[in-house]
Amino acid sequence: MARSNERETFVAVRKNGDGDITAFRTSSGRDLDYEQALQEVQAGAIAGANAFKGRDGETYIRGDADGDPTNNLDALPPF
Template sequence: MDEREIFVAVQKNGDGDLTAFRTNAGRDLNYEQAMTAIHDGQIAGVNIFKGRNGKSYIRGDADGDPSNNLDQLPLF
């Protein structure tokens, strides 16, 4: 059984960009903290990818279900 946390809610800035994440364990992580947690294998269902601009971004794993897309999570 996967013991890793998952993201259950997000915060966005005025442009709609994700800025923070809440996990099912109740942890609130800013973007950098979330990147570190994902890199360290603490968060399930997401990955880090490098954009065309060379910056790294967080995205949900592609599973064909748009309802669990990070943009669709409730705000906190």
């Protein structure tokens, strides 16, 4: 059983034909569409990711910058 202070992480992604991430799988096995995932990131429920406002005014999810490109959201395996 996970302790309440342990946040989930993203472990896999689903992309559309343009290569844009459209869904995420969490470390507990939940599949979230982009809007659900964004809400959870903004609520602080997901570790290793944050929300930012793009130049187009939309809010997006990105991985926390840690200098390690292998754990970027784009580098996660597909599901």
